[in-house]
Amino acid sequence: MLKAVDVIVARHMGFCGGVKRAVEMxxxxxxxxxxxxxxxxxxxxxxxxxSRLEExxxxxxxxxxxxxxxxxxxxxxxxxxxxxxxxxxxxxxxxDATCPVVIRAHSLAFKLVEDGFQLIVVGDHGHPEMxxxxxxxxxxxxxxxxxxxxxxxxxxxxxxxMSQTTQSMENFRQIVGDLALRxxxxxxxNTLCPAITVRQEEAEVMVEEVEALVVIGGHHSxxxxxxxxxxxxxxxxxxxxxxxxxxxxxxxxxxxxxxxMSGASTPEWIIAEVLQKLEEIGSISHE
Ligand code: SF4
Numbered sequence: 136m137l138k139a140v141d142v143i144v145a146r147h148m149g150f151c152g153g154v155k156r157a158v159e160m161x162x163x164x165x166x167x168x169x170x171x172x173x174x175x176x177x178x179x180x181x182x183x184x185x186s187r188l189e190e191x192x193x194x195x196x197x198x199x200x201x202x203x204x205x206x207x208x209x210x211x212x213x214x215x216x217x218x219x220x221x222x223x224x225x226x227x228x229x230x231d232a233t234c235p236v237v238i239r240a241h242s243l244a245f246k247l248v249e250d251g252f253q254l255i256v257v258g259d260h261g262h263p264e265m266x267x268x269x270x271x272x273x274x275x276x277x278x279x280x281x282x283x284x285x286x287x288x289x290x291x292x293x294x295x296x297m298s299q300t301t302q303s304m305e306n307f308r309q310i311v312g313d314l315a316l317r318x319x320x321x322x323x324x325n326t327l328c329p330a331i332t333v334r335q336e337e338a339e340v341m342v343e344e345v346e347a348l349v350v351i352g353g354h355h356s357x358x359x360x361x362x363x364x365x366x367x368x369x370x371x372x373x374x375x376x377x378x379x380x381x382x383x384x385x386x387x388x389x390x391x392x393x394x395x396m397s398g399a400s401t402p403e404w405i406i407a408e409v410l411q412k413l414e415e416i417g418s419i420s421h422e
Pocket of ligand 1: 152154235236300330
């Protein structure tokens with residue numbers, strides 16, 4: 136039977152390497168621990184995965200005084216020193232699931248500052264990866280999120296620019312371009328994570344080929360939101376959903392081709408459920 140809706144699924148779906156590693160480390164820690172296992176805030180920005188982890192024994196701490204028990208799992212993006220110190224003071228074993236891509240980006244930032252550069256990082260204010268960087272480098276690093284913020288930075292001496300690993304490629308490109316025109320020489324260090332850029336590049340192509348885009352991932356997941364922004368930026372009907380129940384068949388009325396993408400913290404099981412539901416919607420509208 137011909138389907139009413141043709142569903143095109145992106146090649147890069149599901150967990151990235153760093154998220155997969157962090158989730159496995161948290162689950163293994165819970166299995167091997169006798170006492171409580173905590174993360175600071177959600178381990179990853181996907182509530183369904185976080186709630187499965189809670190069922191497996193990984194609790195989410197929101198207050199420092201909750202940090203007592205057997206083990207503390209550091210999230211893929213790292214954690215503030217004050218939190219780490221509180222966990223250690225609570226007698227907890229530290230399980231460091233910080234993604235190696237984030238560790239590398241931070242090391243490069245430290246090196247640039249050591250080498251005397253004025254460092255500008257394109258990132259999201261308040262994101263753990265930026266908070267931990269600022270914690271170590273203080274005034275020696277300036278975090279900017281927009282072109283306006285970058286334009287307001289006073290440049291002096293040798294300038295280096297890099298990005299948060301999950302930043303939008305386009306935003307980074309624009310800010311680098313602006314800075315390059317304001318300096319005689321600009322050192323650009325590309326610290327965008329390949330697992331993120333590959334999805335953004337795929338989104339750029341997909342939005343040209345489909346009539347609607349479904350992006351699956353946590354509503355608070357920055358990298359998922361960025362994929363949806365690429366669709367909306369082209370004025371393509373774009374739907375950012377977390378779970379299949381959010382799909383509304385009316386969205387696909389008269390639509391022949393739907394693209395499906397996912398963020399880097401979206402589990403395979405949710406993707407499979409969404410595809411199943413889309414399949415049903417396609418068949419239903421055909422009948
Ligand atoms: S998106 Fe990249 S930097 Fe972030 S956890 Fe995944 S692999 Fe690591």
